[in-house]
Amino acid sequence: MKITANAAALDDPDCPDDAANDSPDSPCYGKSAGRPRAADKEARLQSLLHTAARLFLEKGYSKVSLEMIAREAHVAVRTIYVKFGGKAGLLNAVITNGRAHFFAGMTDMEADVRPFREVMDDFALRFLELVTAPAFASLHRMVVAEARTTPELADTFYQAGPLRTRQELMRFFSRPDIRAQLRPEVPVETLAVHMLACIMGDTMVRMLFPTEQQPTVDELRARAKQGLDLFFRGVLR
Incomplete structure (x- = not known):
């Protein structure tokens, strides 16, 4: 499954709704203005989970950091902590x-x-x-x-x-x-x-x-x- 920045960006608390940062290194990359629809949020969540699963299986749980997952999924580390409580919660x-x-x-x-x-x-x-x-x-x-x-x-x-x-x-x-x-x-x-x-x-x-x-x-x-x-x-x- 191909992962794109637009699909992977979550409704990030670090990113204001009117964020318009086009840099791939930004946690707001691909985030459109306005509050995301429920379907968009679900797609972004699924993309994050897919990215995390792939990294866990490819590299091993202990060798994968939240920073690594966040970078590849184009989300902020804080987003993962807020939504899942950390790496164990994300694996769950x-x-x-x-x-x-x-x-x-x-x-x-x-x-x-x-x-x-x-x-x-x-x-x-x-x-x-x-x-x-x-x-x-x-x-x-x-x-x-x-x-x-x-x-x-x-x-x-x-x-x-x-x-x-x-x-x-x-x-x-x-x-x-x-x-x-x-x-x-x-x-x-x-x-x-x-x-x-x-x-x-x-x-x-x-x-x-x-x-x-x-x-x-x-x-x-x-x-x-x-x-x-x-x-x-x-x-x-």
Whole structure:
């Protein structure tokens, strides 16, 4: 995705609405007069997140500074602090944004009226598409490589990814209509962990070693079905 200054400039608190600086080095570069429309703000935000994600994956989290991201995205460093609180907050936004792409269009599981198995089929396929995506695999390898020296990276990744997924599943399994179909002696947290383990298999181990070919949708669907069959056999009443 090509990044241009006009698309990347955010609604920067350092830049007045009537800023008209044409220098690429200016945080106001590409900023038109007047308050940006909502669509423009979203485009600029997405461009910043894209730039941050690319730099993190290319250079490693610990080697990327906010100044580097701000320079390439044509925003002020202060803007990143104001909107995200710092580099960890920006990474959280990058992960959350990428995750939302794969689950876009899926009804919130807490309110989904479809049959239990149908909801799980949908979730499992989307989840496997997410964790086998090249960008996610690269992110996972980066976290493993830098977790010991950069604890905030591992914590941010866990909070924005694995923990959030586990909590969503726990809320779904806690629904009275869903809980009634599951073994009552199994805690919802165990149900969530077991469900993810069943559909993931050794996927996380595989991601440590780059592969030349990404699984097809049909292969992922078959893997999801096999894992869910194992899950249902162990937890349904």
